[in-house]
Structures are given as C-alpha cells and as structure tokens.
Amino acid sequence: MNGFGQRLRRARKRVGMTQQDLAVSLKVTQPTVNRWETGAVDPPRRRIVLAGRLLGVTPAWLEFGDEEKVSRMENEHQMHRAGREGRIAYQGVPGAYSHLSCANVFPKMEPVAYATFEAAFNAVEDGDADLAMIPIENSLGGRVADIHHLLPNSNLYIIDEHFQPVQHQLLAVEGATLDQIREVRSHEQALAQCRDLVAELGIKAVQRGDTAGAASEVAELGDPTIAAIASSLAGETYGLQSLRGRIEDRIGNTTRFVVLSRRREEPDLRDGPCMTSLIFQVRSVPASLYKSLGGFATNSVNITKLESYIVDASFTVAQFYAEIEGHPAEKNVDLAFDELQYFSSKMKIIGTYPKHPFRLKG
Structure with a gap:
C-alpha cells in the first residue's frame, strides 16, 4: 500500500x-x-x-x-516557464541539443550536464536540480528507448514538452576554410543526416559519442583539416566557426523533449488544450487491451501515442506508454480513465501539460 x-x-x-x-x-x-x-x-x-x-x-x-x-x-513553481529560475538537468555535454533546448525554453535557469539519463533523473529526484530536459523521440531516429524504461520507475512528472529543430552546423577552428576539411566527426545519426555534405566534400566521416563532444574534440585538437557536425550552441561553447549552416539532408528534423519535475503540475483547463501521459498494464485476459482502450473511443478521447514494452522475464507481461489529448479533469477523459482502470492491473498518470504549439502545425 x-x-x-x-x-x-x-x-x-x-x-x-x-x-x-x-x-x-x-x-x-x-x-x-x-x-x-x-x-x-x-x-x-x-x-x-x-x-x-x-x-x-x-x-x-x-x-x-x-x-x-x-x-x-x-x-x-508558479512562474511561467520562461521566468523560472534554478537548475535544469540534461544528459550530455555543454553545447548538446539538450543544452540548447534548456537555453531556449528556460533562459533564466542554469543548465547542468550529466553523463547519463539516469543521472539527470536522479538529480531532480534528489533535489540537486529543479527540472530535467529529456529527449523522448526524434522525427527521424524514433523513440529514445532508455527514457521509457526510466519513467515508470521514477518519481518524476512530465510538466511540459518542447519541440527542438535539429539544425546542424559544420564547425571548425577559427581560420579554417571549407576546402581544407578532410575529416568530419559527429554522432552516427548526425553523420547519417548529413550524407549529402560528406559526399559533396569527399571527406572522411568519423563517429563519436555525441555531437557536442565531437565539437569539443575538434576545438582541443586545433587541426584546421578536421571539422565537427553539431549545434550552433556547440560552436559558441567551444569557440568554433561555422563553415556552413543547415547542412542536414532533410529539413524538418525535430527532437521532442519532455520537462520533468518532482511534483505534478496540472495546467488550468481554461489556459488551452492539454496532453496527458500515462503508463498502464492490462490484466492477462483475452481482449483486455481492446476493452481497456474502448473508453477512449466511446468518449471521443484521441490517443496520439501507444507503445508497449515487455517487463518480465517470461515475456507475458506488457507495459504500455500512452499519450492522449485532454485533461483528467475533463469529463470525457475521466470516464475513459475509469474504464481503463477497470481493465488494468496498474495505471499511473505521469503528467498533464500544455499542448505545444508545434502540434498545431499539422
């Protein structure tokens, strides 16, 4: 109990x-x-x-x-997101896209880097940070698997979401020119997203653990023949110049982040449309998933995401992560949750937060 x-x-x-x-x-x-x-x-x-x-x-x-x-x-926590102060945790090194998201969304907060997602979660739970900016999915790379395993076991709540455009820069040391570059370093996904540039320049692509780490390495080496693919913030952080911007093959690459807090913060219904994230396990009986989701259909509640994860060694128990449009205080959402609870052995709402304007772009 x-x-x-x-x-x-x-x-x-x-x-x-x-x-x-x-x-x-x-x-x-x-x-x-x-x-x-x-x-x-x-x-x-x-x-x-x-x-x-x-x-x-x-x-x-x-x-x-x-x-x-x-x-x-x-x-x-009454202040608007842009007016918040304190410390916000992120995974990676300074200059990472997670760092950039922290700076864009919470300009008054101090971004604090942690080596792993688990360490960033723990920082908020232990009170070393007030919030955490955590990537949950990318429009090209798909979901960030670690997060969906950490969220169910944490004591944190999602209080906001942010959609960060991924706009890669070709970074090199001051004085370097484009025709000097012979090698480019970055995370494997960033390299894959910039294949056209690599082919155009005829340069060697070398994988590194993350984009900002590659930028740091290039700055430390000081070699004008080696460049990095990373964010504009990484260039500012490590004193590198951008030889070319927006070098990704496909425009529109976006990473979705969630903002985590120690306490649940539910927005006022009058402030605009909301999203709600939840985790649940259904009873091990035939058609339980079908029946558990029936309440969303009958009550006109839109499910925008539904993903399953095996959580036991026998591969018989599945846990589901879902996102819906709506607020638990709305009658139709409340009725849908009642029906879901009836067919579930476990259910946890992990956050209700404002729907980001990015979703309205269709």
Missing part, C-alpha cells in the same frame, strides 16, 4: 465509510476504490478532489501528506 492509499483508507475509516460507500459517492466501483487503496492504480486528479471533499481532507494531503511542503512547492 502506497502513501496515497494509506491516507485514503485512514480518512475513509475516520468518517465511517466503507469502500462501497465511497465508491457510490464517487460513482465508481468498489474494486476501483480497493485498487486505489492498495496502490495498484492512481486515481484521476478529479476523483482525488472529490474524495477530499467527501472525507473532509484536502487533495494536497491525500496526494502528499505534508501540506506545508505542498504549499512551498506550489509557490516555487
């Missing part, structure tokens, strides 16, 4: 309600209330608010237990 489940059970018993009594009042089933109390699934935010009113406690107490801590965190 998790902290939320324990507090819900204690508050329910204090007012003399049974699980069935609470279920009737909340217009859910008794097994649903039981799954909340045992920690098998997390209830939608709207249900937490209603349960608090019925049981004479605040939603903040049900969710976190420490109201002073909740109040303090709410005050800290």
